Amino acid sequence: MTTLVIAEHDNAQLKAATLSAVAAAAAIGGETHVLVAGSGAQAVAEQAAKVAGVSKVLLADGAALEHGLAENVAAQVLAVAGNYSHILFPATAAGKNVAPRVAAKLDVAQISDIVAVESADTFQRPIYAGNAIATVQSSDSVKVITVRTTAFDAVAAEGGSAAVETVAAVADSGTSSFVGREFAKSDRPELAGAAIVVSGGRGLGSAENFKILDPLADKLGAALGASRAAVDAGYAPNDWQVGQTGKIVAPQLYVAVGISGAIQHLAGMKDSKVIVAINKDAEAPIFGVADYGLVGDLFQVVPELTEAI
Amino acid sequence: MKVLVPVKRVVDYNVKVRVKSDQSGVDIANVKMSMNPFDEIAVEEATRLKEAGVATEVVAVSCGVAQSQETLRTAMAIGADRGVLVQTDVELQPLAVAKLLKALVDQEQPKLVILGKQAIDDDANQTGQMLAALLGWPQATFASKVEVQGDKVQVTREVDGGLETIALTLPAIVTTDLRLNEPRYVTLPNIMKAKKKPLDTVTPESLGVDVAPRLKTLKVVEPAARKAGIMVPDVATLVDKLKNEAKVI
Numbered sequence: 001m002t003t004l005v006i007a008e009h010d011n012a013q014l015k016a017a018t019l020s021a022v023a024a025a026a027a028i029g030g031e032t033h034v035l036v037a038g039s040g041a042q043a044v045a046e047q048a049a050k051v052a053g054v055s056k057v058l059l060a061d062g063a064a065l066e067h068g069l070a071e072n073v074a075a076q077v078l079a080v081a082g083n084y085s086h087i088l089f090p091a092t093a094a095g096k097n098v099a100p101r102v103a104a105k106l107d108v109a110q111i112s113d114i115v116a117v118e119s120a121d122t123f124q125r126p127i128y129a130g131n132a133i134a135t136v137q138s139s140d141s142v143k144v145i146t147v148r149t150t151a152f153d154a155v156a157a158e159g160g161s162a163a164v165e166t167v168a169a170v171a172d173s174g175t176s177s178f179v180g181r182e183f184a185k186s187d188r189p190e191l192a193g194a195a196i197v198v199s200g201g202r203g204l205g206s207a208e209n210f211k212i213l214d215p216l217a218d219k220l221g222a223a224l225g226a227s228r229a230a231v232d233a234g235y236a237p238n239d240w241q242v243g244q245t246g247k248i249v250a251p252q253l254y255v256a257v258g259i260s261g262a263i264q265h266l267a268g269m270k271d272s273k274v275i276v277a278i279n280k281d282a283e284a285p286i287f288g289v290a291d292y293g294l295v296g297d298l299f300q301v302v303p304e305l306t307e308a309i
Numbered sequence: 310m311k312v313l314v315p316v317k318r319v320v321d322y323n324v325k326v327r328v329k330s331d332q333s334g335v336d337i338a339n340v341k342m343s344m345n346p347f348d349e350i351a352v353e354e355a356t357r358l359k360e361a362g363v364a365t366e367v368v369a370v371s372c373g374v375a376q377s378q379e380t381l382r383t384a385m386a387i388g389a390d391r392g393v394l395v396q397t398d399v400e401l402q403p404l405a406v407a408k409l410l411k412a413l414v415d416q417e418q419p420k421l422v423i424l425g426k427q428a429i430d431d432d433a434n435q436t437g438q439m440l441a442a443l444l445g446w447p448q449a450t451f452a453s454k455v456e457v458q459g460d461k462v463q464v465t466r467e468v469d470g471g472l473e474t475i476a477l478t479l480p481a482i483v484t485t486d487l488r489l490n491e492p493r494y495v496t497l498p499n500i501m502k503a504k505k506k507p508l509d510t511v512t513p514e515s516l517g518v519d520v521a522p523r524l525k526t527l528k529v530v531e532p533a534a535r536k537a538g539i540m541v542p543d544v545a546t547l548v549d550k551l552k553n554e555a556k557v558i
Contacts, residue, residue: 069475070438071447093468097450100403100438109404109523112433122527127431128326132335135527175447175478179463183471192469196557220558228487238453238467238488245347245427245487247469253557263325270535274555276547291538292550304544309551309558 001030001120003086004058006077007048008094011038011066014047016193017090019154022051024147025088026155027117031055033084034162037076037169039066045164052156062169067178068094074101075170081106084142085120091146091248092192099146108140115151129244129267149192150250150271184237191240194223196253199242199269202229203258203279203298210235212299213257216306225249225269227259243268258298261286278302310457310479312355312364313419314389315410316348316371318380319430332528344380347425349387350485353492354455355423356388363457366390368417372401372409378508385503386495392508397520399513403431405520407439412516414444419480421462426451426484437484447477451486 003025008015018034025032033056034048045059058080064072077098081087087102089095091113103110115133116124122137123145191197198217204210210230217224226236228243242249244267254272259265261277261284269275270289277290278301287293294301320326321341329336344352358364369384371377372395381392395409414422427434441448449455449464453472456463457479465474467486513520541547551558 067473067475070441070450074442093451093466096434097438097448100435101442101448103435104404104407104439104442107404109402110433110435110439111524112435126532127529128320128335129429129432130532131326132328132529133532134529136524137527138524140523173447175481176449177476179474179476181471181473190470232487237471238486239469239471241487244429244432253551253555264322270532274551274557275535275538276551287538287540289535289538291536291555292547293538293540294544294547295540301544305547308544308548 001085002083003028003030003032003088004080004084005032005034006087006089006095006098007034007036007044008090008092009036009038009041009044011041012043014044016154017092017149018048019051019157020149020152021088021090021147022053023152023155024114024117025086026053028086028120030085033058035060035077035080037065037073039063047157049162049164050158050160052159054160054162057162057164058167059164060167060169064172065169069176069178070097070101071173071176072170073098074105075173077102078105079170080167081142086143086145089146090149095146099144103144106142106144108142108144109138110144110146111136111138112146113148114145115148129263130270131263148248150248188217189221189223191223191225192247192249194249194251196220196222197225197249197251198222198255198257199225199227199259200230200236200257201227201259202233204230204235207235212302216302219306219309227265256286256290257302259286260284261289310364310421311366311368311417311419312358313414313417313422314351314355314367314369314384315422315424315436316352316369316380316384317345317428318342318371318373318377319345319428322346322429328529328531332530334526334529342376344383345425345428347427347485349492350487350489351423351425352384352387352389353490354485357490358457359388368393368419370395370410370413372397372406374398381508382503383495385506386499387493391506394508394510395513395516396510397513399520400522401520402522402524403433403435404439404523405518406436407443408518409513409516409520410440411443412518421479421481421483423483423485426486437482441482446480446482448482449475449477450484452483453486453488455483455489
């Protein structure tokens, strides 16, 4: 029994999401190999080789794999899939994009967003925005899985010494091409992996007012997040959205400011270790999941809090 | 250009589901059912393509129980021209749905299939990608902008860290994210008109597709409840609690 973990990376750096997927692989048992599919990604393969518990790294390096196009990456995974009992992807935008293509081609079910491993064929996963946890068993010969990264503590990035084996990179499918990317530059930590997250909701009232969270996030070294309502209203960018269909986060500290707490939002943050809610409405559902609730006007409370810490 | 739009009947997004006491699943008897919100965005996008003269026909498809007809009528009230129901009482998993849709795509020969990125009941986020793989078509998931240009479609996608734009050669698969559009309000005259639009019913057997589930649900339980929190009177108390009790700052 050997598990293949598909590495999340940007051709230069191995992303932390990979370490959580490797942790899930360790919970399944057997050997763990990592596939790095990229272009000029030798450094990523070397980083993957050092990850604790990894016994082999496969490096597929080719121009067709530079931008992570689903058609090419899925073909690459399928090219090496033959020897594996389990194929794991982190449940990131990239992993969710590619994994079902692999599963369909192998004619097996995919198990999405697992939060626990019960045995080599039985897993727990949230359904209905996390309002229920299903235990599912797969009878397929190969298990294609995406891993909710917040549910598995990352393995150590250092300490391993796996061999790197180069495999032939697939050719371009010819049906899709990369046009461009708009990534906001930020000195703040990445939302999905941040230890502290400060999130704003509709209560902020405008994109201008949203900036009131900046000094607090700066002081805490926090990532910024937002509710769907705040994103839909244009107060915050799309990729800040925390919730059922946005990012799933589980930081040490989650500070919800002016967020009422719709079930879809709670689905994205209720596994945070400590939750603080600041809202002027004492009846807001967010207080139902908060460890510490403070009823008050956020425009007074937030600057005061920023000052006090 | 024909556009196919699969739609799923799901528990309404405002309903907080309850887990059944025998742990066999969630209780969906007597709860409000609606079209999956992401599928509504897909129907709206297809309808706008038709209104812009890009699409010539919009076909809505639903797989599931007989009541999914209502979901198809909603799609036709938004703007789909006709509906196809693949009727079955079997629990359909994403791979089975993708196979049913492939069989329909083979018959209907659309140039574009627009699906919701995920259904809000099983939260699987698989069907569009699986359909693309089975057809050997390119895909653009999590779309926030779709522009058809000749034999290509350019799609802006919501990805971790920002936005990415890719171009696909048609035929292709697109799955919708929240910001692609805001679905129109369905008016009564359009609901009446939708009742007269054609709706065909087929079965998995007639399409030659084996829909037997591959995953067995052993049990469904409530998530672990969070320990009850406390209300703090002021910022000073909050900071003290975070520093000395929770020790997170």
